[in-house]
Amino acid sequence: ALTTGIVGLPNVGKSTLFNAITQAGAESANYPFCTIDPNVGIVEVPDSRLEQLTNMFQPKKTIPTAFEFTDIAGIVEGASKGEGLGNKFLSHIREVDAISHVVRCFDSDDVTHVSGKIDPIHDIEVINLELILADLETAEKRIDKVAKLAKSKDKDAMQEHAVLEKIVEALKEEQPVRSLEWTEEELKIVKGFQLLTMKPVLYVANVSEDDLMEAEDNEHVSRVREFAAAEGAGVVVISGKIEEELAELEGEEKNEFLQDLGIEEPGLDQLIREAYSLLGLQTYFTAGEPEVRAWTIRKNTKAPQAAGVIHSDFEKGFIRAEVVGYEDLMQAGAMNSAKEAGKVRLEGKEYIVKDGDVVHFRFNV
Numbered sequence: 001a002l003t004t005g006i007v008g009l010p011n012v013g014k015s016t017l018f019n020a021i022t023q024a025g026a027e028s029a030n031y032p033f034c035t036i037d038p039n040v041g042i043v044e045v046p047d048s049r050l051e052q053l054t055n056m057f058q059p060k061k062t063i064p065t066a067f068e069f070t071d072i073a074g075i076v077e078g079a080s081k082g083e084g085l086g087n088k089f090l091s092h093i094r095e096v097d098a099i100s101h102v103v104r105c106f107d108s109d110d111v112t113h114v115s116g117k118i119d120p121i122h123d124i125e126v127i128n129l130e131l132i133l134a135d136l137e138t139a140e141k142r143i144d145k146v147a148k149l150a151k152s153k154d155k156d157a158m159q160e161h162a163v164l165e166k167i168v169e170a171l172k173e174e175q176p177v178r179s180l181e182w183t184e185e186e187l188k189i190v191k192g193f194q195l196l197t198m199k200p201v202l203y204v205a206n207v208s209e210d211d212l213m214e215a216e217d218n219e220h221v222s223r224v225r226e227f228a229a230a231e232g233a234g235v236v237v238i239s240g241k242i243e244e245e246l247a248e249l250e251g252e253e254k255n256e257f258l259q260d261l262g263i264e265e266p267g268l269d270q271l272i273r274e275a276y277s278l279l280g281l282q283t284y285f286t287a288g289e290p291e292v293r294a295w296t297i298r299k300n301t302k303a304p305q306a307a308g309v310i311h312s313d314f315e316k317g318f319i320r321a322e323v324v325g326y327e328d329l330m331q332a333g334a335m336n337s338a339k340e341a342g343k344v345r346l347e348g349k350e351y352i353v354k355d356g357d358v359v360h361f362r363f364n365v
């Protein structure tokens with residue numbers, strides 16, 4: 001499964017956030033395919049459509065789709081110099097598909113900051129620099145290899161060489177590779193290098209519990225937003241402390257606490273949704289009396305592969321999919337009415353499943 005890694009300097013609130021994630025955690029019995037690892041937290045993907053479908057179908061069970069966060073330990077500074085734990089930090093980042101980068105935007109006399117003051121941009125740059133240096137090493141090694149071939153006018157090598165030169169130039173300017181623009185052809189080459197600064201990033205601004213409601217007035221948060229915008233990265237504002245408390249509550253108690261805080265939903269829910277879409281993931285549903293359930297697919301997944309997420313037999317024996325869009329189904333008010341209105345389509349194996357599709361697969365066993 002795709003996973004997003006939680007990174008950040010010491011004392012920024014990573015563990016607090018990760019605790020909230022595991023507390024809020026999904027019932028793992030429903031997700032046998034998820035990783036069992038103390039550093040992996042499995043969360044349910046919040047989706048209001050699932051509630052609506054539950055109201056409509058009155059199923060025995062409702063099962064949200066799930067998603068993994070990985071807690072990335074290790075020492076950050078000096079990581080690119082390959083020192084012990086630092087090296088481990090980089091190899092863990094290499095394994096994740098996206099990065100949630102926690103930065104400290106809360107002042108607290110009780111909690112010391114590693115560099116003595118609160119400066120989220122500096123914090124971001126410390127980590128980014130390690131990733132940039134590691135990528136620079138990768139790119140320079142590769143450039144040495146293709147240089148000879150490029151000289152001998154090998155066409156592919158020449159193109160790769162040009163791409164690498166652009167990468168090296170950017171990295172030397174301390175720019176992450178994800179901020180560069182590429183043609184589709186170039187992009188394929190770039191992806192092949194598996195660079196760390198190519199991974200999509202979400203900045204998680206951790207504010208103090210007192211600042212949560214006026215987070216937009218928080219000067220640290222504004223600076224993070226500005227920085228992220230320039231890089232094309234997203235920002236989510238949370239308060240780690242509050243998320244930890246929220247994760248322990250359920251139902252009415254949780255709603256009351258949210259109301260007291262003046263927020264509609266836990267910051268964690270927003271973080272999950274943003275991280276999910278950052279990975280290019282989307283959701284389709286199966287709905288019936290026994291069960292209403294959400295399933296995760298990558299964008300542009302065809303019907304048989306989408307069926308394969310449920311069971312490999314569904315993919316192998318795929319015949320057709322009966323599909324109705326979520327909005328169409330809601331408008332019709334019930335599955336039968338949607339059918340009568342001609343909103344339920346029969347789709348074949350080339351059909352690309354859309355976000356929100358409610359699907360019934362027909363397959364051979």
Ligand code: GDP
Pocket residue numbers: 008009010011012013014015016017106107108111206207208209238239240241242
């Ligand atoms: P990590 O080193 O990045 O994993 O940071 P921790 O999660 O251990 O947090 C470091 C310290 O900051 C702990 O004492 C936390 O209680 C405190 N902390 C984390 N989040 C918040 C927050 O939102 N507000 C305040 N006041 N303290 C926080």
